[in-house]
Amino acid sequence: MPIQLYHLIAFVVSAFVVLWTTPIVKTIGIKSGRVDQPNERKVHQRPMVRLGGVAIFTGTIVALLLVWSLGGFGILPPTKEWEVWGVTLGGIAFFLIGLADDLLNLSPFLRLLIQVIVAGVVWQMGVHIDFLSIPFVGLIQLGWLSLPFTVIWLVGMANAINWIDGLDGLAAGVSGIAATVMLFVALSMQQPAAALIAAALAGGALGFLRYNFNPAQIFMGDGGAYFIGFTLAGVGIIGLVKTAAVTAVLLPYLILAVPIVDMSAVILARLRQGKSPFSADKRHLHHRLLRAGLSHRFAVLFIYSLTLWVGTLALAFAGIPSGIAYACAGTSLLSYTSWQVWKHARS
Template sequence: MPPYIHYHLIAFLVAVAVVLVSTPIVKNLGIRSGRVDMPGGRKVHKRPMVRLGGVSIFLGTVAALVVVWLMGGFGVLPPDKEYEVWGVVIGGLAFFLIGLADDLFCLSPSVRLVLQAVFATAAWFAGVQIDFLSVPFDGLVGLAPWVSLPITVLWLVGMANAINWIDGLDGLAAGVAGIASMVMLVVCLFMNQPAAALIVAALGGASFAFLRYNFNPAQIFMGDGGAYFIGFTLAGVGVIGLVKSVTTAAVLLPYIILAVPILDMSAVILDRIRSGKSPFKADKRHLHHRLLKAGLPHRMTVLVIYALTFWVGSLALAFSGIPSGLAYAIVATLLLTYAAWQARKHARSQG
């Protein structure tokens, strides 16, 4: 076990504590100010809900990192790694503010996309860069800066929006983010990337703690601010902690760990284009919408997607070469099979 592992535990616990304490405060402030999301249309909730839970997730994550920094936890990191940590955190702050502004003032999609691209570009200049791609039968290929920049921006912006798009049911995005964060934490520690591991330890604690108030029936939503922050942070950690490792396995790991939101967004975009509609026009084509339509209840739909996220995470553990990683993958496969069987059984009983 790495000698600095206690700092990651502290980051996780501080994030949990801050989110548990701050979320009710944020909720009350949102109710008093009238900042609520009304039901109707494609929305699943039946009553007005505060959409500012991302404030708590952001505060919990950043507070945890600041506490570790004040305790000297960053002293175990090389200077360039400490710089990368703050690069991801500051980029996450920018994406959080974009989402918060949308939650409060309803920005247009084009304005949000432009701002995201600008701040993702700034993150690239700060060192959050995809320098390699894995090409089938050709191994790793180094990227020139003019290629690295658009690919990195697409990854950072795409993941921020992928988490936002999957945030359609109570507890769904927070649970998926928490599971993905824990898998990334294990993989980053195994690959001797303590800086990246610190970020996901804090983010995982904040995401899981938020489920106390966000799991069905939810008391508060994370909103665009929380979803953009989580998505950018996971994508950023994938870059500084895994993609920068010059091995084919490491380069592929972030895409495996985050496969559920990535594939959900990709399938929805392709389906909308094939139907002759705008790829950015909201509808009910997401995986969680399809599972609900198939007859699964709200909670079971969320749990099935949790199981799917855990399964792809277990594949990443096995692929990374972690001891017993294959055993984890087998257990996760059995869990996913059981969840799918229960879901099919329930859907048939409802039909």
């Protein structure tokens, strides 16, 4: 069977399972009273079930198990097999951390501690960043610094996706776009196993938009956000930065630039005011766009275009055929949406 067919199967099966299970999860959430109540910081105006991550997680795992049973992962070398298991098991652990928070409301520091421990175990399984790209210097071997850099990347991305989950369909759409770009980049770098994980995740995230795009019927919750964020970060490590090239090392940071920059800007702003980086506020990009007068949907679509733009830049940097054409198209789309944002802000 052609390897591309396995990736298509992973994408379609994951999306189908999510489409099938999300209404079931919603019904269970309503009956059990597991809903997110509106408040002054949140945008939604009515109680919403926030367990949609269960459907995304189920769809992704079912798709990967099916592809595994069909032989889609092939005979992986021992090192690669441990990497795939590290990302998969780590994703399961991060999903359970988020689900526990959705159900039990864990303290931020307890969540962070458990996440760091899990990320450390995943690093031990072979999912680690070995190189750092320094402008005008090149690649630097990290050595023992690989552990803290890897932990910060895995934990940071899990929380970054969780933090942008502030508007209907925002986190799912941004993650779906990023996972799709990672799928193509990983394939171009001859990393089919990482691409399979990206394909399943992309199908699950984009399938969830059927029920999560504005007006949303259900939220993914911390379980879904942590699972997606960790898995994206893990795929970025085992599928993109394993190649000792400056462009390869930079690709995952470029693909995920939107949640990375948003999270970094919010943390710096909070620290400058002497506040905890975990304190909740309305400093995120989507909050600023709403204050500028954009509608809920248009704010989300603008951030989609921003994510798609950096994704097309990554395709061009990766040397994918027609990558420059994709980057030009992405730039044109972003220019148009930016112009629309400017018009709304002035009106």
